[in-house]
Amino acid sequence: MPEQRSNRLNVLLDDEHAAKLYGLADRTYVNAGTLARSLLSTALDQADPDPASVTALLNAIPGAHERALQGLADVRAGRVVPLDEM
Amino acid sequence: MAKVVVAVAAQADLDALILTHSLPASTADRVRTALQPLAIFPLLGPALIGRWQGFRFILGPWPWMLLVYVHDEAIDQVSVVTIQDSRSARAAASGAGSPRRWSPADLGAALDRYEHACIDAGMRPSAVASYVDYARRFLRWRTGDYRPRDATGPARPSALGPVTAADLANEARAYADDVAAAGRHEATIDTYLRHAMFFVRWLDGNFEPGGRLA
Numbered sequence: 001m002p003e004q005r006s007n008r009l010n011v012l013l014d015d016e017h018a019a020k021l022y023g024l025a026d027r028t029y030v031n032a033g034t035l036a037r038s039l040l041s042t043a044l045d046q047a048d049p050d051p052a053s054v055t056a057l058l059n060a061i062p063g064a065h066e067r068a069l070q071g072l073a074d075v076r077a078g079r080v081v082p083l084d085e086m
Numbered sequence: 087m088a089k090v091v092v093a094v095a096a097q098a099d100l101d102a103l104i105l106t107h108s109l110p111a112s113t114a115d116r117v118r119t120a121l122q123p124l125a126i127f128p129l130l131g132p133a134l135i136g137r138w139q140g141f142r143f144i145l146g147p148w149p150w151m152l153l154v155y156v157h158d159e160a161i162d163q164v165s166v167v168t169i170q171d172s173r174s175a176r177a178a179a180s181g182a183g184s185p186r187r188w189s190p191a192d193l194g195a196a197l198d199r200y201e202h203a204c205i206d207a208g209m210r211p212s213a214v215a216s217y218v219d220y221a222r223r224f225l226r227w228r229t230g231d232y233r234p235r236d237a238t239g240p241a242r243p244s245a246l247g248p249v250t251a252a253d254l255a256n257e258a259r260a261y262a263d264d265v266a267a268a269g270r271h272e273a274t275i276d277t278y279l280r281h282a283m284f285f286v287r288w289l290d291g292n293f294e295p296g297g298r299l300a
Contacts, residue, residue, distance in 0.1 A: 046145060051132040054143055054152065058134065060175035062252030062290070064168065068141060068154055071093035071167025075156070080091035080165060083121055086100075086114050 011036070088128040088157070090121055092166045096154075098259060099169040103151070105276055106283040107171070116147035117169070124164045128157040141167070174292060187248035188289065193225050200288055200295070207296030217295060220281030227264070228257050234268035251290035258282040 013021065021039075025032040058064050074080060092100075104113050123130055124144070131142035134154075143154045150173050155166045188196065200221060204214040226232035229246065249257070262279040270278075287293035 046149065047130070048132065049145065051134055051143075054132070054172075055134045055136055055138050057172045057175045058138060058143075058152065058154070058170065059136070061170050061172070062174070062250055063255060064154075064170050064174075065137060066252075066256075067095055067099060067168040067170070068138070069167075071095040071154075071165075072156065074093035074095050075091070075165040075167065079094040081094065081097050083090040083092065083118055083125075086092055086097065086118055 011040075087125045088162045088164045090125050090164045090166075092121075093168075096166045096168050102255075102259065102279070102283065103169065103171060105280045106287060113147070117151075117153070120144065120146050121153065121164075121166065124155065124157075128162070128164045131155060174290070187250055188254070189248045190225070190229055190246060192248070193289075196289060197221055197225065197285070200285060203288065204295040207294065209296045217281060217284060220278060221285035224258060224261055224278070224282035224285065227261050228254075234265045234270065237264055237268045251286055254286045254289070255283065258286055 021032055021036055024030075025035045028035065100114070100117060103109060121144075129142070131144040131153075133139075134141045134143060138154075141154050141156055143152050145151065146153050146169065150171055152170045152172050153166055154168045154170065155164055157164050197218065201214060201218045204217050209217070223232055227234075258279060261282055262275055265278045266275050284293055284295070288295065
């Protein structure tokens with residue numbers, strides 16, 4: 001039997017994002033909770049694009065697969081840049 | 087937390103996108119911000135399929151920017167292997183069969199049409215001359231008819247066979263390396279690569295002279 005999950009979530013924001021949310025809510029005269037729900041839904045849609053479509057897109061980009069393999073070879077050879085030094 | 091690194095090839099992809107798309111100075115910071123969640127959630131990006139099996143992706147700071155990565159569970163490392171513009175797929179996807187190949191003669195004829203496209207777009211004569219001259223210099227470099235002054239590396243074997251736009255994009259990167267090895271300033275190298283890529287993107291249907299840079 002599938003697990004029953006509630007649609008109600010408790011989310012704790014850090015100070016910076018809480019201030020940003022309340023600033024946006026004040027500016028748009030919308031309840032902060034309503035705005036947070038809308039923004040989270042949008043973020044979730046953007047965070048989960050269809051992998052089959054993106055695979056097809058990547059296959060249609062000239063040279064993309066070869067670049068990925070080159071990148072993989074770089075990783076195996078230690079030719080990498082730490083994220084904070086990008 | 088997973089360690090997040092960027093392959094040198096992916097860094098070069100990003101550098102090329104910044105140049106050819108005139109992306110803002112904050113681009114690297116934005117890409118870094120987009121990648122940071124992978125340190126905590128390395129499997130956040132959906133797994134790709136087919137010949138891309140083993141790779142995952144997330145979207146970059148702009149929805150067209152695809153950040154392709156692998157996660158090595160054994161060492162808990164996320165490695166970005168390439169960064170691509172999904173809009174580059176349009177021309178290839180809409181074309182029939184394999185991508186078009188260009189011989190040096192085709193490219194010479196295309197350069198004439200490129201000049202007309204620049205003129206038709208209403209560009210100033212000096213800008214037209216600049217666009218065409220830099221593109222011509224790249225084409226002459228790839229056939230062995232031009233080398234940057236003070237070039238240090240071995241002479242490049244001339245490329246006479248037909249090539250795709252993707253091949254030309256890779257050659258443009260090698261061209262920029264050759265210009266860099268000749269001791270040119272960063273801004274000069276950028277100019278050489280940017281204009282070579284304008285022409286390559288125009289060949290591929292992804293660039294309009296005089297238009298806004300996406």
